[in-house]
């Protein structure tokens with residue numbers, strides 16, 4: 001099967017006068033349609049930089065110095081900025097940890113979801129209707145009324161659901177979720193993960209799930225890629241990595257999860 005996303009030999013550096021830091025080094029990974037790939041690794045291992053590089057959201061001095069990011073038959077690194085804007089949100093969405101920074105505090109949440117749709121060519125009338133459907137899909141009760149709320153009127157878990165609704169608005173085949181539930185308390189985290197699982201099967205969504213939490217990986221991922229110091233340490237089916245990690249580093253990450261050693 002042709003992968004949906006095929007990252008080949010990606011290298012990202014941050015250059016400063018007199019110093020160059022290689023944040024991601026020769027990283028290759030694939031994601032099949034509908035597949036969830038867990039990307040794990042300790043803090044600073046290059047997970048977020050990888051996500052930003054794929055979406056071409058790196059800020060200078062961050063720069064992709066080599067590699068290809070093949071997606072739906074095109075190398076994203078060679079697209080124009082205009083083409084890239086239609087990929088972002090349209091074909092690949094990003095969900096990250098802090099919804100407050102992603103949501104506009106001065107705009108009703110319904111309008112923000114509608115804007116995500118109209119920006120990709122949906123008519124205003126259709127966007128209004130789909131906004132309520134999307135809020136329903138992320139299980140926001142009383143969606144039509146809630147659409148008129150502002151972000152500050154919602155709980156952290158609800159805000160994260162709104163961000164997911166925005167991410168899924170255009171039915172992208174791929175979502176990159178960077179620590180999507182890390183800021184939430186355990187109960188809300190479980191609800192959001194369950195909802196993501198449901199949406200994933202409903203929309204045949206592929207997910208690149210970035211986390212340092214192997215508990216989340218065990219629950220969500222089909223395959224795992226373990227990063228350390230910008231490099232891929234090991235990768236494979238989630239069951240195999242959880243049962244028989246081949247690197248001491250992976251064993252250490254695993255042993256940090258309560259109960260994981262025994263599973």
Ligand SMILES: Nc1ncnc2c1ncn2[C@@H]1O[C@H](COP(=O)(O)OP(=O)(O)OP(=O)(O)O)[C@@H](O)[C@H]1O
Pocket residue numbers: 014021023041042043044045046047048049050062212
């Ligand atoms: N804007 C930047 N300028 C310089 N170096 C950066 C910048 N952003 C990231 N880096 C460096 O790139 C490396 C990878 O960072 P990255 O944010 O990808 O880590 P991460 O795996 O996402 O960590 P965490 O789990 O803490 O989110 C780190 O060494 C970091 O210091």
Ligand SMILES: [Mg+2]
Pocket residue numbers: 047048049178
């Ligand atoms: Mg990160």
